Amino acid sequence: MSLVSSHSPTGQSPLRTVQVLGGGNAGSSAHVRSLALGLVARGVRVTVCAPGEADRAYDFTGAGADHVHVPRSSDPASVAMLREACKDADLVHAHGLHASFRAVLALSGRHTPLVVTWHDRAHAEGARAHLVRLLERRVVRAAAVVLGTTSALVDRARGTGARDARLAAVALPAPRRIADxxxxxxxxxxxxxxxxxxxxxxxxxxxxxxxxxxxxxxxxxxxxxxxxxxxxxxxxxxxxxxxxxxxxxxxxxxxxxxxxxxxxxxxxxxxxxxxxxxxxxxxxxxxxxxxxxxxxxxxxxxxxxxxxxxxxxxxxxxxxxxxxxxxxxxxxxxxxxxxxxxxxxxxxxxxATWPTEDETVAQVLSVYDELTRPLPLI
Missing domain, CATH: 3.40.50.2000 (Glycogen Phosphorylase B;)
Known part of the structure; x- marks a missing residue:
């Protein structure tokens, strides 16, 4: 497996990633905390854009990441805050449908690679279900890579128009050990x-x-x-x-x-x-x-x-x-x-068969490497 360099594509500074969270899903928030810890340990700069309450609950700053408060809303002010936070990013990684949609809006007109992880399926009925499908289509067509936590989510992303959809290795953070x-x-x-x-x-x-x-x-x-x-x-x-x-x-x-x-x-x-x-x-x-x-x-x-x-x-x-x-x-x-x-x-x-946190970070790093590696000179 190719491991990403801790340097940006220019080779002059550490790779900078922005992780975008909506703040409403415990599984995705715990995953981002674990991911931030592993990425920072490997020399990657990490900024987590999420509501303040998510940082208080999951301590992204304690994992070595910078935290930028961005409300869960997709209103113009929140999108502008996210766009500013992403301006120097080498790569943006959004988690969940609504966070991913905000990232798409924030990156409009830029060439920053976008990775999307779908941790779950949005639950909606009637007219809202149609809206969810439209959001999904917009997100997967803008993303360079979509990572799905299950085969069903990968198939859903492909069926919605994803260019590149893969099964994600997502580890549950190691449980607290009881001494005896x-x-x-x-x-x-x-x-x-x-x-x-x-x-x-x-x-x-x-x-x-x-x-x-x-x-x-x-x-x-x-x-x-x-x-x-x-x-x-x-x-x-x-x-x-x-x-x-x-x-x-x-x-x-x-x-x-x-x-x-x-x-x-x-x-x-x-x-x-x-x-x-x-x-x-x-x-x-x-x-x-x-x-x-x-x-x-x-x-x-x-x-x-x-x-x-x-x-x-x-x-x-x-x-x-x-x-x-x-x-x-x-x-x-x-x-x-x-x-x-x-x-x-x-x-x-x-x-014991599930991915470890190290394996999860290694897969994400390999994806980042693919998307930020400089093109070879001809």
């Missing part, structure tokens, strides 16, 4: 006590409270678990527009579900669970799925998007929207400790 079994037991007990699940199974779901996450199906399935003794508790970490609607159902139907809001200790929550649940309508390279397999927690997920490619045979997959299948699968697993032990082992083996 005693520490892990202590962590589990602390988390489960906080949630009220010391003497009952804990089922953990994580993600924004949006329609595409499938939480209404999860609530439907939870009715079947009330008959178990002890009955499991479902904890959902995340915030979003459906919170009031979901809470009403939980209260009215007396469901064994707790909405615990946005959390910054997701890894600990998942590690403390008996099962992780992912009932979404579509997922790409799900952070929850990766966290669960890394933590050796059995996963039940919908058979959609990039999930089968990501987890292989290390998770139980059910159809999207099928509350009966979800409920029955959870009941079966809770009653089968041998199956859960096998899933933990398979999960650890599957996680």
């Amino acid at each position: 079994a005693e520490d892990l037991d202590g962590l589990r007990s602390k988390v489960r006590a906080e949630l009220g699940a010391l003497d009952r199974p804990l089922l953990m779901a994580v993600g924004s409270l949006d329609r595409h996450r499938g939480y209404h199906t999860l609530l439907d399935a939870s009715r079947a678990w009330c008959r178990l003794d002890p009955g499991p508790l479902v904890a959902i970490a995340g915030e979003g527009p459906l919170r009031a609607e979901l809470q009403r159902r939980i209260d009215d139907e007396e469901l064994p579900v707790r909405l615990i809001g946005g959390r910054d200790d997701v890894s600990d929550l998942i590690a403390a669970a008996d099962l992780a649940l992912l009932p979404s309508r579509w997922e790409a390279r799900s952070v929850l799925a990766q966290e669960a397999l890394h933590a050796r927690v059995p996963l039940v997920a919908t058979d959609v998007g990039g999930i089968p490619e990501l987890v292989g045979d290390a998770a139980e997959l059910v159809p999207y929207g099928d509350a009966v299948a979800l409920a029955d699968t959870v009941v079966r697993l809770l009653g089968d400790p041998e199956r859960r032990a096998l899933m933990r082992e398979k999960g650890a083996r599957q996680a």
